[in-house]
Amino acid sequence: MFETLSDKKLQDAYQKAVELVLDREFIKLLEAEIINRGLKGHLDTRMDESSHQ
Incomplete structure (x- = not known):
């Protein structure tokens, strides 16, 4: 699903989603x-931590 994303963009997307x-x-x-x-x-x-709230 995310194969076309570079590692950096994947990490950025994750950080922003969080x-x-x-x-x-x-x-x-x-x-x-x-x-x-x-x-x-x-x-x-x-x-x-936030998933336990």
């Missing part, structure tokens, strides 16, 4: 692609 508190399912799709690309260190740990 910042704007977009739909959790959309953020999970972005997270899955980040993990798939081996970029897990770029995930925002604040999402884990």
Whole structure:
């Protein structure tokens, strides 16, 4: 789904989605692609905290 996005644009999209508190399912799709690309260190740990509220 996100294959055409560069790593940088994917990371930017993820950060912006978290910042704007977009739909959790959309953020999970972005997270899955980040993990798939081996970029897990770029995930925002604040999402884990906010998902428990």
